[in-house]
Amino acid sequence: xxxxxxxxxxxxxxxxxxxxxxxxxxxxxxxxxxxxxxxxxxxxxxxxxxxxxxxxxxxxxxxxxxxxxxxxxxxxxxxxxxxxxxxxxxxxxxxxxxxxxxxxxxxxxxxxxxxxxxxxxxxxxxxxxxxxxxxxxxxxxxxxxxxxxxxxxxxxxxxxxxxxxxxxxxxxxxxxxxxxxxxxxxxxxxxxxxxxxxxxxxxxxxxxxxxxxxxxxxxxxxxxxxxxxxxxxxxxxxxxxxxxxxxxxxxxxxxxxxxxxxxxxxxxxxxxxxxxxxxxxxxxxxxxx
Amino acid sequence: xxxxxxxxxxxxxxxxxxxxxxxxxxxxxxxxxxxxxxxxxxxxxxxxxxxxxxxxxxxxxxxxxxxxxxxxxxxxxxxxxxxxxxxxxxxxxxxxxxxxxxxxxxxxxxxxxxxxxxxxxxxxxxxxxxxxxxxxxxxxxxxxxxxxxxxxxxxxxxxxxxxxxxxxxxxxxxxxxxxxxxxxxxxxxxxxxxxxxxxxxxxxxxxxxxxxxxxxxxxxxxxxxxxxxxxxxxxxxxxxxxxxxxxxxxxxxxxxxxxxxxxxxxxxxxxxxxxxxxxxxxxxxxxxx
Numbered sequence: 001x002x003x004x005x006x007x008x009x010x011x012x013x014x015x016x017x018x019x020x021x022x023x024x025x026x027x028x029x030x031x032x033x034x035x036x037x038x039x040x041x042x043x044x045x046x047x048x049x050x051x052x053x054x055x056x057x058x059x060x061x062x063x064x065x066x067x068x069x070x071x072x073x074x075x076x077x078x079x080x081x082x083x084x085x086x087x088x089x090x091x092x093x094x095x096x097x098x099x100x101x102x103x104x105x106x107x108x109x110x111x112x113x114x115x116x117x118x119x120x121x122x123x124x125x126x127x128x129x130x131x132x133x134x135x136x137x138x139x140x141x142x143x144x145x146x147x148x149x150x151x152x153x154x155x156x157x158x159x160x161x162x163x164x165x166x167x168x169x170x171x172x173x174x175x176x177x178x179x180x181x182x183x184x185x186x187x188x189x190x191x192x193x194x195x196x197x198x199x200x201x202x203x204x205x206x207x208x209x210x211x212x213x214x215x216x217x218x219x220x221x222x223x224x225x226x227x228x229x230x231x232x233x234x235x236x237x238x239x240x241x242x243x244x245x246x247x248x249x250x251x252x253x254x255x256x257x258x259x260x261x262x263x264x265x266x267x268x269x270x271x272x273x274x275x276x277x278x279x280x281x282x283x284x285x286x287x288x289x
Numbered sequence: 290x291x292x293x294x295x296x297x298x299x300x301x302x303x304x305x306x307x308x309x310x311x312x313x314x315x316x317x318x319x320x321x322x323x324x325x326x327x328x329x330x331x332x333x334x335x336x337x338x339x340x341x342x343x344x345x346x347x348x349x350x351x352x353x354x355x356x357x358x359x360x361x362x363x364x365x366x367x368x369x370x371x372x373x374x375x376x377x378x379x380x381x382x383x384x385x386x387x388x389x390x391x392x393x394x395x396x397x398x399x400x401x402x403x404x405x406x407x408x409x410x411x412x413x414x415x416x417x418x419x420x421x422x423x424x425x426x427x428x429x430x431x432x433x434x435x436x437x438x439x440x441x442x443x444x445x446x447x448x449x450x451x452x453x454x455x456x457x458x459x460x461x462x463x464x465x466x467x468x469x470x471x472x473x474x475x476x477x478x479x480x481x482x483x484x485x486x487x488x489x490x491x492x493x494x495x496x497x498x499x500x501x502x503x504x505x506x507x508x509x510x511x512x513x514x515x516x517x518x519x520x521x522x523x524x525x526x527x528x529x530x531x532x533x534x535x536x537x538x539x540x541x542x543x544x545x546x547x548x549x550x551x552x553x554x555x556x557x558x559x560x561x562x563x564x565x566x567x568x569x570x571x572x573x574x575x576x577x578x
Contacts (some may be wrong), residue, residue: 147456208536240527
């Protein structure tokens with residue numbers, strides 16, 4: 001069951017994993033990722049987790065030594081890890097719970113706290129602190145929920161979702177999440193260079209108000225990637241190729257062709273791409289297909 | 290000049306249109322829409338304007354009797370109207386100014402107030418109160434700006450932009466705007482019905498975590514359209530066709546083909562589209578091309 005749970009409030013405390021399970025907040029008594037990736041528990045088991053409250057970098061499951069808690073093999077994109085990745089692609093929200101044993105200032109004093117809905121903003125793999133590949137998920141808390149640690153009022157329950165445009169106030173049973181397409185001065189510049197044509201397929205979407213293209217950041221913006229909003233880190237793509245690039249269906253080679261298809265991409269002389277950013281993107285998700 | 294203006298603060302008051310012009314906040318002394326659509330002035334000239342503060346429904350220019358202020362001919366998608374439409378497509382922010390003579394609780398007591406950056410969320414044409422076609426623009430205020438009527442601090446100046454994901458804090462000179470792709474339970478349903486294939490072109494975007502498609506609302510969500518988030522009001526589209534549909538490059542006929550191209554769209558038996566919503570979308574923007 002994706003989304004909010006009947007009769008459970010954001011901020012509510014549960015005494016044990018058993019209680020979380022029985023109330024359908026997080027099914028299962030041991031694993032951090034519930035079936036379908038509908039919920040997770042942050043309990044401090046993974047040394048690579050980062051908890052900034054509204055923003056979480058969460059480590060996938062598997063590959064750990066049950067005795068020491070250290071990674072001893074690579075994590076794979078299967079089970080709960082694949083389920084979370086699917087929720088990224090589908091835009092499904094994830095229920096987040098924090099345990100009292102979590103080493104974070106956002107942890108509850110004891111027991112487990114249901115902290116409401118987050119959406120998965122991106123996911124990638126990298127070498128963890130123990131030297132093995134881990135999967136990571138960037139979770140961002142949805143707006144319209146009470147501040148972390150505060151229990152929601154009855155009145156809050158109609159308001160969950162991303163409502164950054166001030167108008168979508170979905171009912172509690174119908175949470176809305178969003179993918180955000182950013183634009184900026186650099187975006188306008190790269191679109192002008194390519195005359196709004198996709199650098200991969202050459203398509204330009206004609207609308208009554210002019211052509212449309214998207215600015216795609218190669219090394220992602222924001223923590224933890226901190227890619228720059230600069231011309232050497234962006235591509236002019238059609239929305240379809242933007243999705244394929246962001247979701248790691250396609251990558252660029254150092255010679256500027258699409259690794260997965262062999263297509264050459266168009267590069268204008270005035271557009272100097274940074275090879276390090278291209279490598280960074282390529283190294284985020286290398287899945288054998 | 291798109292975006293913020295050097296040495297001008299959000300919330301700053303100007304005594305006259307001349308002062309707004311001289312400070313480059315709104316170029317021109319008469320027109321409501323500046324060149325390039327980089328700024329607008331709300332001064333109560335158009336009876337169809339709606340001002341809810343963070344949300345504005347703005348009427349385009351032209352067709353008014355200068356004596357009475359009433360519409361006497363249709364407005365056309367040219368001049369300032371075309372410039373605002375282009376800013377919608379390109380994701381450029383618009384500087385909004387309110388005049389003291391505006392009939393709104395958000396108007397300043399006197400003179401003109403620069404109220405910061407808004408983005409154009411959608412645009413459409415409709416018959417105005419005087420019976421002639423007008424162009425309308427839905428403007429939503431960017432986050433990270435001081436509350437309306439409050440003058441920004443020096444410290445605020447690094448923070449303008451849509452930052453709903455808590456991580457993009459673009460410098461003042463590099464404002465970021467966003468297009469939001471929404472998902473919900475209804476969206477998941479329609480994608481499942483079509484197996485993530487676009488109802489228009491049949492494409493399914495394959496990613497390492499599964500196929501990707503978008504849920505497109507036919508009658509738009511939110512004020513003033515108030516389309517429902519229901520299965521009879523959504524389509525399963527690839528991102529490219531979603532952009533074309535939202536930007537009114539394409540419309541559906543009552544017989545479910547694409548008016549502009551003649552393509553038949555795929556409709557499954559369990560997917561009953563509401564003809565009124567299709568007509569509503571078709572009537573939003575009917576541009577002769």
